[in-house]
Amino acid sequence: MVAASLSTPTAAAAAAAGSWVAALLANATGGADALAASRERAAQALAQTPLPSRRVEAWRFTDLAPLTAVKPTLLSPAPGAQPETAAGSLRLNLDGHSDPLAGISLPAGLEPIGGDELNATLGQVLAATGSAELWPVLLNGATARNVLALRVRGTVATTLELVSDAGAGEGILPLRLLLVLEPEASLEVLQVHRSSGANLTSVVLEARLGEGAELRHGLLASGAETGCLLATVAVEQATGSRYSGVSAHGGWALGRLEPRLVQSEGAAHSALKALQLADGRQISDTHSQMVFEGPDGRLEQLHKAVADGQGRSVFNGAVKVPRLAQRTDAAQLSRNLLLSDRARIDTKPELEIVADDVRCAHGATVSRLEQDELFYLQSRGIAADQAARLLLRGFCEEVLQELPEAARPWQPLARLLGEQGR
Amino acid sequence: MIRPDAPVLLEIRDLTARVEDQPILKGVSLTIRAGEIHAVMGRNGSGKSTLSKVLAGHPAYTVTGGTVRYMGDDLLSLEPELRARAGLFLGFQYPVEIPGVSNLEFLRVATNARRAGKGEEELDTFAFEDLVRERLQVVQMDPAFLERSVNEGFSGGEKKRNEILQMALLEPLVAVLDETDSGLDIDALRIVAGGVNHLAGPDNATLLITHYQRLLDVITPDYVHVMAAGRILRTGGKELALELEERGYDWVDAELAALERTPAEVG
Numbered sequence: 001m002v003a004a005s006l007s008t009p010t011a012a013a014a015a016a017a018g019s020w021v022a023a024l025l026a027n028a029t030g031g032a033d034a035l036a037a038s039r040e041r042a043a044q045a046l047a048q049t050p051l052p053s054r055r056v057e058a059w060r061f062t063d064l065a066p067l068t069a070v071k072p073t074l075l076s077p078a079p080g081a082q083p084e085t086a087a088g089s090l091r092l093n094l095d096g097h098s099d100p101l102a103g104i105s106l107p108a109g110l111e112p113i114g115g116d117e118l119n120a121t122l123g124q125v126l127a128a129t130g131s132a133e134l135w136p137v138l139l140n141g142a143t144a145r146n147v148l149a150l151r152v153r154g155t156v157a158t159t160l161e162l163v164s165d166a167g168a169g170e171g172i173l174p175l176r177l178l179l180v181l182e183p184e185a186s187l188e189v190l191q192v193h194r195s196s197g198a199n200l201t202s203v204v205l206e207a208r209l210g211e212g213a214e215l216r217h218g219l220l221a222s223g224a225e226t227g228c229l230l231a232t233v234a235v236e237q238a239t240g241s242r243y244s245g246v247s248a249h250g251g252w253a254l255g256r257l258e259p260r261l262v263q264s265e266g267a268a269h270s271a272l273k274a275l276q277l278a279d280g281r282q283i284s285d286t287h288s289q290m291v292f293e294g295p296d297g298r299l300e301q302l303h304k305a306v307a308d309g310q311g312r313s314v315f316n317g318a319v320k321v322p323r324l325a326q327r328t329d330a331a332q333l334s335r336n337l338l339l340s341d342r343a344r345i346d347t348k349p350e351l352e353i354v355a356d357d358v359r360c361a362h363g364a365t366v367s368r369l370e371q372d373e374l375f376y377l378q379s380r381g382i383a384a385d386q387a388a389r390l391l392l393r394g395f396c397e398e399v400l401q402e403l404p405e406a407a408r409p410w411q412p413l414a415r416l417l418g419e420q421g422r
Numbered sequence: 423m424i425r426p427d428a429p430v431l432l433e434i435r436d437l438t439a440r441v442e443d444q445p446i447l448k449g450v451s452l453t454i455r456a457g458e459i460h461a462v463m464g465r466n467g468s469g470k471s472t473l474s475k476v477l478a479g480h481p482a483y484t485v486t487g488g489t490v491r492y493m494g495d496d497l498l499s500l501e502p503e504l505r506a507r508a509g510l511f512l513g514f515q516y517p518v519e520i521p522g523v524s525n526l527e528f529l530r531v532a533t534n535a536r537r538a539g540k541g542e543e544e545l546d547t548f549a550f551e552d553l554v555r556e557r558l559q560v561v562q563m564d565p566a567f568l569e570r571s572v573n574e575g576f577s578g579g580e581k582k583r584n585e586i587l588q589m590a591l592l593e594p595l596v597a598v599l600d601e602t603d604s605g606l607d608i609d610a611l612r613i614v615a616g617g618v619n620h621l622a623g624p625d626n627a628t629l630l631i632t633h634y635q636r637l638l639d640v641i642t643p644d645y646v647h648v649m650a651a652g653r654i655l656r657t658g659g660k661e662l663a664l665e666l667e668e669r670g671y672d673w674v675d676a677e678l679a680a681l682e683r684t685p686a687e688v689g
Contacts, residue, residue: 370518371481371482372518373518373520375478375480375481375502375518376514376517376518376520377520377528377532378479378501378502378503378506379478379479379502379503379505379506379511379512379514380503380506380528380531380532380535380536380588380592381503381506381507381532381535381536381539381592382503382531382532382535383501383503383535384501384503386531387503390520390523390527390528390531391520391523393522393523394520394521394522394523394571395521395522396522397522397523398521398522
């Protein structure tokens with residue numbers, strides 16, 4: 001599908017996009033499950049929210065054409081082949097319809113949240129992180145049929161693996177997740193999202209970390225040439241809590257990740273490490289936002305991107321440090337590898353610093369493979385293309401090796417570089 | 423060891439080269455036979471490091487004239503990796519750090535590329551582990567360095583040991599060691615030089631590029647060449663290095679100035 005003009009969509013294209021949402025809503029609303037009321041509210045909001053266009057800053061570099069090419073209907077994916085589960089991890093399969101906890105005995109420290117409590121809690125972290133009105137979140141809210149909601153107490157020794165595969169089918173797979181970590185609780189979670197067809201995986205995770213809680217969170221998402229991914233990770237952190245998010249996404253026609261973190265009273269630790277890849281005509285996008293609403297907060301953020309072919313990589317890293325967030329220590333680094341003349345990388349730190357006693361470092365580099373590194377490898381008998389491959393793998397591994405151990409059977413590097421089976 | 427009947431491994435004739443628009447090598451000739459250890463000495467900027475990079479095929483340097491024959495073949499027509507597979511080794515003055523690429527993996531891929539060049543079969547992971555652990559002893563290196571990224575966070579001495587470890591694995595016919603002694607304390611120098619001596623044999627040759635005599639106290643060269651302004655000004659035995667150490671490089675400048683006044687020698 002080719003849009004008539006990328007920067008100013010024609011009226012026809014806009015109308016087509018509007019009718020895409022209308023068609024989706026007609027196909028996806030209704031039902032009497034626990035989410036019915038909130039789904040109805042989100043549907044109304046979505047109907048009144050214009051489709052993100054490239055005239056909006058947050059979508060300036062990200063063309064939605066691959067998304068509106070997805071059939072506006074709900075998808076019921078069939079279970080696909082999966083690797084063995086890593087030792088010490090519990091895999092839950094998410095298909096958007098069935099209960100992922102059916103027939104599962106949860107490890108000690110995890111229990112489902114339901115009923116009134118679920119209704120009262122769901123959406124709170126989205127609101128706290130300013131994410132409730134984001135278009136991908138509204139889209140998810142208007143379509144998701146169920147939610148995996150878990151409370152975490154104490155240290156959970158088992159890694160929770162949340163897995164979806166949109167498969168080759170057409171349509172939308174909405175997934176909704178909620179984690180409430182009680183004070184001093186500790187959990188490791190890995191999300192794995194896959195697709196091999198013209199579909200959209202829409203996933204929203206809300207995580208609330210009580211005082212002193214720790215969440216180690218991995219997200220691995222590999223797509224197909226026509227597949228789309230919209231992933232929102234909203235995290236609200238109380239004092240003394242630690243959140244570590246490691247993500248890797250690539251291979252999607254349009255893949256967009258939005259980590260939205262708030263340290264509601266400061267004095268917490270947040271770490272974000274990300275890798276995104278764009279080859280062919282793919283778009284890989286990350287819009288992250290970190291808000292410090294109290295003093296003594298810390299952020300360590302590394303964002304890496306690789307763009308090849310005619311791929312396009314977009315990174316926007318917002319860090320907000322209001323006056324009350326004194327002694328914030330935030331560091332953000334964006335490192336980008338441009339492998340082709342026709343690929344494109346847009347990277348932008350967005351720092352809003354009002355407090356005066358802070359340390360906020362940021363930096364961005366865009367480069368090709370280092371000639372000296374290539375020559376060093378070649379001088380050891382390694383052919384130029386193999387040397388380039390080794391350097392690319394090295395660039396990616398710096399992030400991938402930080403994924404939870406449970407990611408290993410999924411072979412993240414081979415998956416993202418399209419090398420499975422080799 | 424000098425044997426006049428030993429086969430010629432490397433023959434450089436009237437080699438000229440430039441980097442960007444700057445001519446650096448202005449006619450270098452040098453013949454290296456099997457079993458020999460040569461030292462090229464000279465001030466910074468004399469062109470000695472350029473010589474090593476041109477031999478290894480660094481893309482930033484352009485050869486503008488002359489020939490280099492390696493085992494009788496035209497070296498300059500080969501890609502850098504093919505030179506390496508044929509047994510030419512460059513020990514880097516500043517070994518490159520490569521984050522994310524494991525040293526062990528790098529060493530294995532390089533070793534197998536060289537083995538393929540020799541017509542030997544590739545070593546699998548286990549066979550390679552055995553080999554690398556044996557060769558680690560040549561440079562008394564801690565196996566922990568195998569698990570790290572290539573040269574990343576290594577000290578100067580550790581990087582140089584890693585270079586000599588690569589040399590021990592690749593078993594080159596001609597090893598060009600560029601300022602291998604720079605940045606080494608006396609213990610590290612002894613270990614690195616010990617490795618070089620251990621690897622030198624009747625069938626291979628070593629070209630040491632160095633600024634100082636101190637490396638030549640521990641590795642005895644058969645020939646010493648003094649380089650200045652892109653040429654070899656004088657060639658002698660190991661006593662020439664001692665003379666340089668004693669008299670400094672000022673006489674080289676004088677000799678060079680005299681040379682530049684002689685029209686027949688210029689251009």
